Amino acid sequence: DTAVSQTPKYLVTQMGNDKSIKCEQNLGHDTMYWYKQDSKKFLKIMFSYNNKELIINETVPNRFSPKSPDKAHLNLHINSLELGDSAVYFCASSPRLAGQETQYFGPGTRLLVL
């Protein structure tokens, strides 16, 4: 009965590889997000989708491409991985209704690029 789930939990890969992280939410929310948390714990929004439509696209290298096949799923594909991409990536979802702004975070995917 997990609300927001991510796979994989850990990802160790070599520089230059391409990898994907998957996110699914069973809360019935319309909006999903990707955040990056760096080694200093700083949490920054990367992308947001509302009903499969991209609504936030921060200054993120175009090696990062989100894809939302349906409103319950938001995947993150990363091309040509670099050392600086090592971080924890969190998916989140929200009903995004007045009075219901809570964003529910997944457990995170710990990416280490060697």
Add this chain to the structure above:
Amino acid sequence: QQQVKQSPQSLIVQKGGIPIINCAYENTAFDYFPWYQQFPGKGPALLIAIRPDVSEKKEGRFTISFNKSAKQFSLHIMDSQPGDSATYFCAARQSYNTDKLIFGTGTRLQVFP
């Protein structure tokens, strides 16, 4: 550019103490101010949130104080417990349309027995 400034970076208190974490912002268009709690190896979880038309909100042992004129808000944890040891993030919503949250830099709280 850090739009939400959070302090202190770390905080150590004894059980029963009242840790206070402070945040300041510049953008007067922010309209929603949540606090998130993050345990090691877990995702952040909403703790408590406030809107700028209210000066204080209390939920259990957690209280937000909000000063709109000073553009500051703070989290107080009453009767702190070792189980409260976590990293706390303040945040501010930049736009209702995008629901974009700007997070502070986090405060690592340790509560010793």
